[in-house]
Amino acid sequence: QVQLQQWGAGLLKPSETLSLTCAVYGGSFSGHYWTWIRQSPGKGLEWIGEINHSGSTNYNPSLQRRLIISVDTSKNQFSLKLSSVTAADTAVYYCARSSQYFDWLAVGHYYTDVWGKGTTVTVSS
Amino acid sequence: SSELTQDHAVSVALGQTVRITCQGDSLRKFYATWYQQKPGQAPILVIYGHNIRPSGIADRFSGSSSGNTASLTITGAQAEDEADYYCSSRDSSGDHLGVFGTGTKVTVL
Numbered sequence: 603q604v605q606l607q608q609w610g611a612g613l614l615k616p617s618e619t620l621s622l623t624c625a626v627y628g629g630s631f632s633g634h635y636w637t638w639i640r641q642s643p644g645k646g647l648e649w650i651g652e653i654n655h656s657g658s659t660n661y662n663p664s665l666q667r668r669l670i671i672s673v674d675t676s677k678n679q680f681s682l683k684l685s686s687v688t689a690a691d692t693a694v695y696y697c698a699r700s701s702q703y704f705d706w707l708a709v710g711h712y713y714t715d716v717w718g719k720g721t722t723v724t725v726s727s
Numbered sequence: 728s729s730e731l732t733q734d735h736a737v738s739v740a741l742g743q744t745v746r747i748t749c750q751g752d753s754l755r756k757f758y759a760t761w762y763q764q765k766p767g768q769a770p771i772l773v774i775y776g777h778n779i780r781p782s783g784i785a786d787r788f789s790g791s792s793s794g795n796t797a798s799l800t801i802t803g804a805q806a807e808d809e810a811d812y813y814c815s816s817r818d819s820s821g822d823h824l825g826v827f828g829t830g831t832k833v834t835v836l
Contacts, residue, residue: 637825647762647770647813649825660823696769700825703776705758712817712825713760713775720769 604629606718608697610682614725620684624697624718625677631655635700636680637714638671640693648693652700653680687725694720729753729818731828738834739804747799747831749814759797759814759828761790770813774799801833809835 610622624636638650651661653671661669670683684691699716731751739745749759758777762770772781774790787802797816801808814828 639827646830647764647815647827649815649827652825660825662824703758703779705777709756711758711760711776712815713772714762714770714815715772715775715781717769717771 604699604716606697606699606716608695608718608721610695610721610723612722612724614687614723615727616688616725617686618725620687620691620695620723620725621681622695622697622721622723623679623681625679626699627678629699631675631678633701635660635712636671636673637698637700638682639696639698639714641696641720642690642693645693650682650684650695689725692723692725694722696720729816729820729826731759731814731816731826733812733814733828733831735829736832736834738836739801740836741806742803744800744802745804745833747801747812747814747833749797749799749828750795751816751826751828752795753816753819753826754792754795754797756819757816759790759792759799759816761788761797761799762813762815763808764811764813765809773812804833804835806835809833 605627608624632655635652637652673680697718700714702710761774764770778790818824
């Protein structure tokens with residue numbers, strides 16, 4: 603049973619850097635994409651970005667210039683850093699595991715099957 | 728980038744059937760993935776692929792797709808199905824970017 607445990611600072615001031623880490627317990631670390639997703643208060647889900655065990659990343663274009671996602675395979679952990687935060691970055695941040703299902707045409711379809719509990723991050727002066 | 732559009736809210740009588748739809752160009756290439764989220768909880772995976780339910784998901788949940796529209800159907804809705812439902816897919820531009828739908832609030836009457 604794969605479990606994700608996440609941690610990081612919950613209260614930031616504008617212009618600071620948001621930093622979160624997620625540890626993966628159980629299951630294989632390779633063969634998946636390790637994903638960050640956030641949800642602003644009362645709003646929907648927003649895909650932030652992802653990384654695989656090799657360090658290959660995909661980022662949301664709207665966050666890309668402020669975003670770094672990294673991986674530490676020796677610890678089965680991955681991390682998120684979002685710089686120059688503003689109140690608009692206030693949200694619950696989830697780490698998650700994403701996998702691929704391949705159809706008969708070998709097209710890969712992603713799904714996120716394991717989620718962390720979420721970390722509430724508030725940006726306020 | 729791709730957008731996925733969902734109805735804001737739907738209601739269903741207890742035991743009846745409700746269909747939630749998700750529209751977007753990327754769904755012509757990729758299957759929609761469906762998530763259920765209850766207040767204060769992380770989302771859980773409900774349907775992925777052509778209509779695959781993860782272990783533990785009730786068989787009253789099913790998925791389908793046609794053209795640019797994907798659907799999640801709850802057949803015989805139960806009180807515990809009251810939740811927000813989100814579809815998700817990948818950007819069809821080839822950049823492998825994830826995208827979520829706008830979400831549908833399902834109320835079971």
